Amino acid sequence: MGDASPEAAAAKAEAMRGFLISLPSYLYLVLFFAVPFVIVLVYSFASRSSTGRTVLGDWNLVSYKRLFDPLVAQIAFRSLWLALATTLLCLVVAYPFAYFIATRTPRVRNALLILVMIPFWSNFLVRTYAWRVLLGSDGPVSQITQVLGLGETRLLFTVWAILIGLVYGFLPFMVLPLYAAIERMDWSLVEAARDLYASGWTAFRKVTWPLTTPGVIAGSILVFIPALGAYVTPAILGGARTVLLGDYIVDQFLAARNWPYGSALSVALMTVMLFATFVYFRAGGRNL
Numbered sequence: 001m002g003d004a005s006p007e008a009a010a011a012k013a014e015a016m017r018g019f020l021i022s023l024p025s026y027l028y029l030v031l032f033f034a035v036p037f038v039i040v041l042v043y044s045f046a047s048r049s050s051t052g053r054t055v056l057g058d059w060n061l062v063s064y065k066r067l068f069d070p071l072v073a074q075i076a077f078r079s080l081w082l083a084l085a086t087t088l089l090c091l092v093v094a095y096p097f098a099y100f101i102a103t104r105t106p107r108v109r110n111a112l113l114i115l116v117m118i119p120f121w122s123n124f125l126v127r128t129y130a131w132r133v134l135l136g137s138d139g140p141v142s143q144i145t146q147v148l149g150l151g152e153t154r155l156l157f158t159v160w161a162i163l164i165g166l167v168y169g170f171l172p173f174m175v176l177p178l179y180a181a182i183e184r185m186d187w188s189l190v191e192a193a194r195d196l197y198a199s200g201w202t203a204f205r206k207v208t209w210p211l212t213t214p215g216v217i218a219g220s221i222l223v224f225i226p227a228l229g230a231y232v233t234p235a236i237l238g239g240a241r242t243v244l245l246g247d248y249i250v251d252q253f254l255a256a257r258n259w260p261y262g263s264a265l266s267v268a269l270m271t272v273m274l275f276a277t278f279v280y281f282r283a284g285g286r287n288l
Helices: 003-045 062-068 069-103 106-122 124-135 140-147 159-183 189-195 202-213 213-228 232-241 246-253 261-282
Strands: none
Touching: 003 189, 003 232, 003 261, 062 069, 062 232, 062 261, 069 106, 069 213, 069 246, 106 159, 124 140, 124 159, 159 232, 189 202, 202 213, 213 261, 232 246, 246 261
């Protein structure tokens, strides 16, 4: 019993030290996530007057009932499949590249990681506008197809332009978690599988893929969540003809001046994102 008290005191002191160290992070989350979320949640139950004012006294569920409109379902479906397609394409492109990085020498590995992070050195808005030039009717892509005799290529202001921009923008978020998972993998298990006459594909399917699943899950969540609520890329590359959830929500606040409805849409979107984050942690994200 005498030894238990000092150990308990030491554990309590360690817990307090950890809390104090993480206190700035907690304050940041409370101020810039919890408080804004509560404000948006309150506004989602408010009413909108005929002049566009938000009436906080008349609480109702009108804005949430509008979430089941066919237009919202169409926009949500388009946003969902674009987010899923972006995640899948990023995974297909990033996995072999991350595997290649993890199996290089330290010097080459560091150089390749720097190349992955170089896009973060410039503003995302500037990089997206660069894609607008590349995908335009007078851009390099269209000029190449004209030289090849395939005619003018019109990619800008289409769903495909948005998909290209999303994959480009979020690809590093898939590469880095995959690289971390592959680099920390126990390669002796792969060698043991090959010693037991497993083919390369069998060793990958039975050993490599299960061991790197946490990286796959982490990268997929890091890509899917921002892609689902993306605003800049669809607004610049998709134009007014391709509306996604991010554009639709911004229009409710700035153009339609319907803050309760925009807040309800935001709450619904954040609920989906929180659910995806919960799935990430439950599926093994903590093991990365």
